[in-house]
Amino acid sequence: MKAENELALTYANHGRYYKQIGDMVQAREYLLKALEIFERLGTLIEPENVRKELLELPDA
Numbered sequence: 001m002k003a004e005n006e007l008a009l010t011y012a013n014h015g016r017y018y019k020q021i022g023d024m025v026q027a028r029e030y031l032l033k034a035l036e037i038f039e040r041l042g043t044l045i046e047p048e049n050v051r052k053e054l055l056e057l058p059d060a
Contacts, residue, residue, distance in 0.1 A: 008037035012050055024057050031057075 015030035
């Protein structure tokens with residue numbers, strides 16, 4: 001099953017969760033995975049949302 005967009009959404013949500021609990025390393029890792037998939041698939045809106053969230057993360 002080619003559910004890569006759903007996988008990317010799941011990665012993004014995991015990244016948001018880790019950001020919420022303060023684990024910025026894990027948050028960045030999941031958000032970057034999500035962004036890579038979204039960009040490869042040509043998803044329209046979510047890549048920009050994930051980029052903004054990545055920029056909001058404090059430097060590790």
